[in-house]
């Protein structure tokens with residue numbers, strides 16, 4: 057049986073035409089670039105619908121009852137006037153592609169975490185300041201676009217580390233650092249014009265382009281520094297913000313050879329419960345002293361060991377290096393995170409011809425950036 061597809065884009069519709077009801081087994085409807093301001097209730101009864109394209113209309117909201125479209129796989133409501141999304145979107149369990157870019161959204165409902173079939177999510181050009189870490193339960197996500205959210209300072213590591221994530225776009229945000237835990241299958245990263253990023257975790261080296269060299273010396277003052285862990289790189293006197301959750305960083309080489317017992321515990325708990333998020337595992341949840349351990353587990357590892365034969369998850373403490381490429385004109389700083397001094401030395405041993413280490417020290421709140429040099 058052929059599926060029914062309606063192409064009703066660019067027709068100056070102010071309302072969704074009732075004629076839609078005349079079509080049997082309607083699966084796809086294109087209503088792009090009309091003037092539709094409301095999704096009518098009756099439309100939600102056409103449960104055969106799998107595909108709705110409503111980009112470029114005047115929608116001010118999505119109906120709470122949208123969950124009735126239980127077979128919906130594709131929803132594009134980009135370039136409308138949405139200020140919030142109904143939590144019931146999380147009940148569209150067959151949804152594979154969701155595009156809400158170009159609206160005025162500032163929060164994503166945590167209920168989207170139920171969308172276990174979601175593969176593509178586009179939330180670009182909105183007003184997001186943060187992303188809910190629960191988005192990391194969308195385990196099939198392979199394409200995430202958060203570009204042009206000018207106040208977005210952070211992408212949770214647990215999201216960047218999603219097992220199937222292949223493409224991440226975060227151009228023109230306000231990221232203060234890049235998540236150092238990155239999906240192994242990532243093959244496309246865009247991070248142009250995040251002017252506060254002044255170093256790149258080694259895991260991004262394969263995506264590195266000269267464009268990222270336009271780094272600025274300072275982190276914008278508007279950032280609330282409370283809770284941030286940062287270091288001072290001493291060759292260029294640059295301040296680097298380390299991933300949120302960082303508690304201790306050890307230099308390389310170091311006399312110690314292991315990360316804390318605390319990180320070992322977190323690693324063990326995570327490994328045991330790989331399949332179930334902690335906040336859904338009530339038995340485990342009761343055992344954990346709130347909110348101490350569970351918050352680290354819920355937020356996931358903040359990096360992986362740069363020694364790729366190890367790749368161990370790192371949670372709060374790690375051995376740390378700032379390196380530059382030898383003989384390169386690029387000023388780009390790369391950073392490495394290791395589980396042990398041993399892993400760090402192994403990595404350095406096989407990469408010494410390519411990189412050299414820069415000195416650094418842990419920085420504190422009073423450690424202000426020097427006055428920017430006047431234009432000499």
Ligand SMILES: [Zn+2]
Nearest residue numbers: 361366395399
């Ligand atoms: Zn390691």
